[in-house]
Amino acid sequence: VECANGQGIVHSRMALIDRYRAVRQFSEKICETLEPEDFVIQTMPEMSPTKWHLAHVSWFFETFVLKVHLPDYESLHPQYTFLFNSYYNAAGKMHARPQRGLISRPTVRNTYEYRKYVDTMVLKLLGEASERKLEVLAPLIVLGLNHEQQHQELMLTDIKHVFWMNPLRPVFRKEKPNAASSSAKLKWQNFDGGIYSIGHEGAGFHFDNEGPRHETLLQPFALASRLVTNREYLEFMEDNGYTRPEFWLSLGFNMVKEKYWDSPFYWERDLGKWGMMTLDGMRAVDLDEPVCHVSYFEADAYARWAGARLPTEAEWEVASEEVPVEGNFAESGFYHPAPARESGRTEGLQQMFGDLWQWTQSSYSPYPGYKPVRGALGEYNGKFMCNQYVLRGASCATAKSHARRTYRNFFPPDARWQFMGIRLAKEIS
Amino acid sequence: VECANGQGIVHSRMALIDRYRAVRQFSEKICETLEPEDFVIQTMPEMSPTKWHLAHVSWFFETFVLKVHLPDYESLHPQYTFLFNSYYNAAGKMHARPQRGLISRPTVRNTYEYRKYVDTMVLKLLGEASERKLEVLAPLIVLGLNHEQQHQELMLTDIKHVFWMNPLRPVFRKEKPNAASSSAKLKWQNFDGGIYSIGHEGAGFHFDNEGPRHETLLQPFALASRLVTNREYLEFMEDNGYTRPEFWLSLGFNMVKEKYWDSPFYWERDLGKWGMMTLDGMRAVDLDEPVCHVSYFEADAYARWAGARLPTEAEWEVASEEVPVEGNFAESGFYHPAPARESGRTEGLQQMFGDLWQWTQSSYSPYPGYKPVRGALGEYNGKFMCNQYVLRGASCATAKSHARRTYRNFFPPDARWQFMGIRLAKEIS
């Protein structure tokens, strides 16, 4: 059997099983330092309790693999289908999203039992399936694993929010990283205009929204060699960036006034100095690190202030063509963006993958000819193509095996709690 | 030393220490069946997580006893003062009430450690205090214990709400009670008009809002011998009580329409039959039990429909004069109101104490000459004397040693999650 995953081809049953085990285990590894109470909390409607994430990704395998392909499969609890369906209308009614934090049972222990139960069944199914059946199962398993990797990233960003909301400011990751030394100089890399192809093509795994591959016409443009740093963003702040409407989209400036934004999310001024919440706890803002936890509105305003603009997603994808998919990913357990280091190379784009997702100016919309899959899985992506903006790259909370050049991440323009940063672009003539 | 508690006089240091231990242990006994996750949840702004209750009552001893009377006392954590102050402005800033469920740390284990730490310190203080000092400490300790008993009742009503909000409908109390047989006939007991004295007087413990004792003038009135039953309340419902504005206060009818009320809280119609949530889980409505979890609005509307009215708190207190403070209290672990049994007595008031708090028509307001205590403890009661209504008696979730004839419980007129019921009154000529 051959089936697609994010890194290439799964060559055999064993490879599929190994990958299943690895991804599932990583979810639980992420939770090692958590107390049972930490798994329960929902601190804003946009985020979910860790316990819910762990159960929901299992529900995904249950719903799209086990219930379809394992005869007489019964769930561990008849209500789990209701509780752990996120948004798939075709899969039945579901618990209201903003109420996910009102549910103390199933407990964390119950949740792990549920995971184990699903794992047993999936592994049994994979172990016993005919080769023919495996060809059907493999893409579903790989989709489920990519889905779980998405939720791994959310688990990290959501638990960060949980700890932030607590005046005790708990610490998620005990070991502190080495302090960064300095940040590379920002250079501009030029790209020619012309007709380019973007979007996914070929055997590897991809989400449906990444296709079909198609041609697009670009004007000449330049892209910044690295992400915007805290030092640069502070200049914008000190130039009264947050109170000058001329830099802002109208909705963005309303948001600034309504929510009293005056800095990136997770920043806090203490005795005149800026600190920030990280998964290591509170610490001083490191000026060399890329600015993080900014909304589309802030990214766009900063770019305007800086005399530049955000890239389109097509520009970003074209520019990434020569860049290897390497960087500061979740596997390192660092969970925080790192400064761009001055490299020997005199040119080239840094921090394209890992560190931070990068806001593009592109509204999240279907590629020409895009058709969602039939059935419940068609609800995975397509129905969210409204009032959201595309982010490209990947972050320090993304698994490396999940990152991809054609990956289209998307969030509403006021979202800030993900690992989101800014890469500038500009026109050239 | 002699000091006041709810049931009489604490005769000695040992008695005080015993009582402290007993009340503190009862709080923990209540939580025996809970999982750590259950302690964390806040399912509506009016209720609090169990964990918070357990910590807050300890904070009370810390703030009003240890920090004042134990030299060099230091709290287990500098932020607990902020997190566990409920509403005492004079005791410093406090965490926002509706955010109590957003705090996973301190964990349940930390909370129990905090309780143990406070207990150690309080018991040390009580053990070593001079007799003179003990005279100062005893009333504070007794107040703190009564405060903890109030929160014990809230822990029970709040956890009921937590389990109700969960589609799995967990069960708090495993052993099921015997089914009730029948309900006593409702009789009317008459009381003469005249000048009566109400309010607390004498040595026993009482809250400041129960005094000063004072004279009041009553017209002749009659009081129902028992609480209104589910059977009677269902007649009101089936007579379209919830859709006929003529029975309702204007605010009440607005609430009915806005919240789609059509039955007492915790009732749920399933296949045409009414079930109800109890601390034993969901079960059929027992027609002989007193109707429970009704708001002031519903109690008042029911009374008007029944051609009667709610009693004033003065009427209730006067009528209770000859009734012993006995009944179905929290100590029994039954945690649900029981039917009034047909007694040998041809007259007399049943269910005055225990079973359910009884709505009176009296707005919660100061007695003539009422003066709150000086300092932070003055915020205990007086500042809430607005837009609330008095309930009298006690409930199946009240500790017996906490019940009192002069006790003034109070809630806003739309509150329903407490163990609240209806006793009718009427004018007589």
Place this chain on the structure above:
Amino acid sequence: VECANGQGIVHSRMALIDRYRAVRQFSEKICETLEPEDFVIQTMPEMSPTKWHLAHVSWFFETFVLKVHLPDYESLHPQYTFLFNSYYNAAGKMHARPQRGLISRPTVRNTYEYRKYVDTMVLKLLGEASERKLEVLAPLIVLGLNHEQQHQELMLTDIKHVFWMNPLRPVFRKEKPNAASSSAKLKWQNFDGGIYSIGHEGAGFHFDNEGPRHETLLQPFALASRLVTNREYLEFMEDNGYTRPEFWLSLGFNMVKEKYWDSPFYWERDLGKWGMMTLDGMRAVDLDEPVCHVSYFEADAYARWAGARLPTEAEWEVASEEVPVEGNFAESGFYHPAPARESGRTEGLQQMFGDLWQWTQSSYSPYPGYKPVRGALGEYNGKFMCNQYVLRGASCATAKSHARRTYRNFFPPDARWQFMGIRLAKEIS
């Protein structure tokens, strides 16, 4: 025929007709300075457009007099019943209160035509009714006129709000009053405790909530000889009254913080000096005038700061026994409270009637034995007896013929836009 009105007895058909004409004309006189646009606006849900008031009081006559007693009566428009019913469920469905300002038609001209139409029909009915019929009609007419007088006061307070919300701050009343010279010294008048009778009795008109007359028991008390002045209230403000929680009811202090209250309503600080909105436009705060437009919360907090309390409504009514119903009423067209003048009398209560309604500490609740009228008119008062507080006296916007010793005005504790002030009381031993 003999029928009741606020000032005594209507002796004849002609007297009734004259009174009808006088009250109806006064409503229109109040509106003389308004432009058509002014009649349309609803600036907060609690107030109503002037146009709506003018139509609603006519609807009242239409509904309770013409439709009942005039055979074949037809309204000018079939939808007026829906649009101008305020809150009488028994009189059919009604337009939502907060949407009264979304209705441009009927126009002001249409509204006056409606009034004229109703007047013609009522006067025809009164002119032609038999004496026997007149006995039935008279109390309804008098009720309708008292109802209209209530709305006249609301028209004045509501248009004041309309003009306040407009940055142009229009002027309602062109002629400016003479400046006040000084304010009388505050003295305390003592009253004995004992059994008193309060509530209305006898032939004169009264609302149903003023009865039945009944006995009540009072402790000895003292009442302030005049209203609290702006000068006195400013002392409270300058003593940080609005930021010290110890003076406030809990709900009140929440309101202060939520709404940023730091002064009475309609006050505005300009260049360090306090100005205030009046129906004459903006002008400087006159320190000798009674403080006006304060909520129950502010009145209560001020009283606590001043070491006093608000009177109960029974105390107020007993104290008013010897005071003539005279003062600064709407008929003068002054529409603003005036300073208490130093009178020759060495004692006696000033400003009991006219100037400002006076908050009492009494929750608005039924008198013992109170029964609302049967039918739709039973909805006039009784259903509002919840979460409101009684005000006594009358104001500069009340018609003199509408004021009464037993009058029970009532508003929620956060209401400020009426002409409301503070009279202090205290215990005496």
Place this chain on the structure above:
Amino acid sequence: VECANGQGIVHSRMALIDRYRAVRQFSEKICETLEPEDFVIQTMPEMSPTKWHLAHVSWFFETFVLKVHLPDYESLHPQYTFLFNSYYNAAGKMHARPQRGLISRPTVRNTYEYRKYVDTMVLKLLGEASERKLEVLAPLIVLGLNHEQQHQELMLTDIKHVFWMNPLRPVFRKEKPNAASSSAKLKWQNFDGGIYSIGHEGAGFHFDNEGPRHETLLQPFALASRLVTNREYLEFMEDNGYTRPEFWLSLGFNMVKEKYWDSPFYWERDLGKWGMMTLDGMRAVDLDEPVCHVSYFEADAYARWAGARLPTEAEWEVASEEVPVEGNFAESGFYHPAPARESGRTEGLQQMFGDLWQWTQSSYSPYPGYKPVRGALGEYNGKFMCNQYVLRGASCATAKSHARRTYRNFFPPDARWQFMGIRLAKEIS
């Protein structure tokens, strides 16, 4: 002097003056049937009182022409700048948009005086300006006139909402149009893929968001020959279109459930038949007319149901190349879309201009190289490029001289009160 307007070139001072007079008069002509009260009302935050529109467009001339180019110009009232600035932060503080309906003064008469005052000054300025000066003024005047034309359309759509909110359902336009006979058959017109240029270029007036003209790459596509009709849309409704999530964007389906949408806006079912509100009052839905007052969400869901999609704005503009800018515009005074008539032509696009704005699937975003004007006028368009969707064409409420092939209208995806309809597109291979 030569200056740009929507229809070509203004050849002379006199032409400019004539055009100024014509556009300004048309605003007042629109209001002929309104009563003063109609001008005042704001029935939802998105719309504005007619009075406000009339004043705001005058403020525009005052702010960008008179205050800049007429020495010593003084406004009629110092507060008008505050009241009638819509959203230009660079032009100073402004009155809150949702409060525009709380302002009764300036009255309608005052507003017309303000218009007259501004007209006098503008005409004086235009009459006396040097030729050189006129070259500076002309583009500003033409911009102001186009701005006023935009508000003319809003006046019509906003007054429709005002009348809709009134249970009396007033009639704006007295003369009823002739009933439509039938609707043309829907045909598909094919367009080749390739590189096209879109955006405005050349001498005529255009808004800044229409440029710069640039190349874009299109796949082959087909466009429907006419708008979707009520008959077709009813089929979608009767196929349970509003309750089947598979057709909807996620945000759209949430909106449907939250707002109980089950038909286009302004539709009302009466006795089982669909009626609709028009500027002629309520009448039966005409099945041959184009469906109107649908949101982006509904347009998108309908298209998906119909097996098609919405066009991109580039597709629409390319397709419009050969279509004359003719149709059912505001000048006719019909103010309602008309059925597409069966034309002699066997092919060609109907209803491209006039009748209804047509939702495209394109998010409103800047064209490559777009730069807003410097200064306050730069706030005209650019800052709204977020979470809005582009509509193309023009409507029955648009002035013909205002319509343009490159015109980019935009509204949030839930907006329905404009004259908005649906034209389908689809891929072809």
